Amino acid sequence: MSVERVHRLSYAVDAAAPAGALYTLVADTTPWPLFLPDTVHTERLEFDGAVERYSHWAGVDGELGRSLWRRALDAGRRRVDFREERPAGPLRGACGSWRVEELAPGWSRLVLEQELTVEEVPGAERILAGAGARGRAVADGLRAVAERWRGLDALLVSCEESVRIQGPPEAVHAFLYEVGSWAGRVAHVAGAEVVEDRPGVQRARLVNLAEDGSRYPTDEVRVCFPAAGRIVFKRTRPHPLLAAHAGEWSVEPDPAGVTVVGRHDVLLDEGAVERVLGPGADLARARRYVREVLGRESRAVLGPAQEYAGEPVRTLRSV
Incomplete structure (x- = not known):
């Protein structure tokens, strides 16, 4: 008969930020792929x-x-209680809470x-340590x-490109x-290598061409949902101007065909x-530049996708 043990962990970090701003980041997981290095995709169900x-x-x-x-x-209480559904063994249960406390104007905790409920088997301590480390990494x-x-x-930029295809x-x-x-x-793709870790999960390395002919590499993780017609991705090595x-x-x-949409969400690297x-460039210029690059690269993918489906290329529409 297996033995389970409950472990309670606590971690606190102070932030030079208003409590409301900090709570908003905890409550909305949608942008976490841009803010947390290990997070690839979140989706509210x-x-x-x-x-x-x-x-x-x-x-x-x-x-x-x-x-x-x-x-x-x-x-109202700036609190989020959480519980993992169907955790993988030997982790039998994972629950807890996030709480944001106001320390002073502009300061919060x-x-x-x-x-964490862990089955006492070989490797359990490693699983427990990993779960605690991931929680601390998210908080930090x-x-x-x-x-x-x-x-x-000013550092966040989102854009879309779409095309209609009768195919x-x-x-x-x-x-x-x-x-x-x-x-x-x-x-813009001069080279491409893909490793599929398991069906539907890909790691891609692309060599991209800039407008001036220079090359820059990007690495990304892709999660594919064929039944839903979706592929979500996160670039683990993005464009040199981007932090995420x-x-x-x-x-x-x-009934008339399909609409294909390419969406990008990015976080600029201010530094x-x-x-x-170049010297003197500001964030406004960086935002324009990024929109132009992402739009151009999206259209470069959507055009061949249209041809691949057997449809003559039409004008693409920016959204």
Whole structure:
């Protein structure tokens, strides 16, 4: 008969940020791929205004893993209670809370309480230590982002490109999935290597061409949902001007054909602006530059996808 033991962990970190700003980062997991290095994708599955279920894709011990969470959000108390659904053994249970306390104007404390139930088997201590370390890493990451709250909006850029195709959605999704074949077919891709860790989970390394002909590499993790016509990705080595880059390719069928959308969400690296764009460049110029690059690269993918589906290329529409 297996023996289980409950471990209670606590971690607190102070932030030079208002309590409201820090709580917002805890409560909204959508931008976590831009803020937390190990987080690849989050997706809200259910939400009634107070209780949510969400899916979390993150790197665990060098591999990408998916976990399901249920959370109760209390904005008035600045508290979020959480519980993992169906944790993987030997972790039998994981729950706890995030709590944000106001220390003084412009100062707050983030408190993480974890209750982990672990089966006493070989390797259990490593699982327990890993779960605690990941919780602390999230707390430290959110604290670091919160301390940049005054200028954070200026560093975030989102954009989309879309195209209508009168062709089968399966063919379009196949082209987006086969990123390893993009070299020579997609204008800005000079080289592409793909490793599929398991069906639907890819690690891609692309060699990209800039407008001036120079080359820069990017690495990304891709999670593919063929039945839903979606591929979400996070670049673990993004464009030199970016601190983080995540996005999604989606194929949305309707009776007349499909709409293919490429979406990008990025976090600018403020310290790289002048290094990449030259002396005197500011964030406004960096935002314009990034939108131009991402738009151009999205269109370079969507055009061949349209041809691959057997449709003559039409004008692409920016969204």
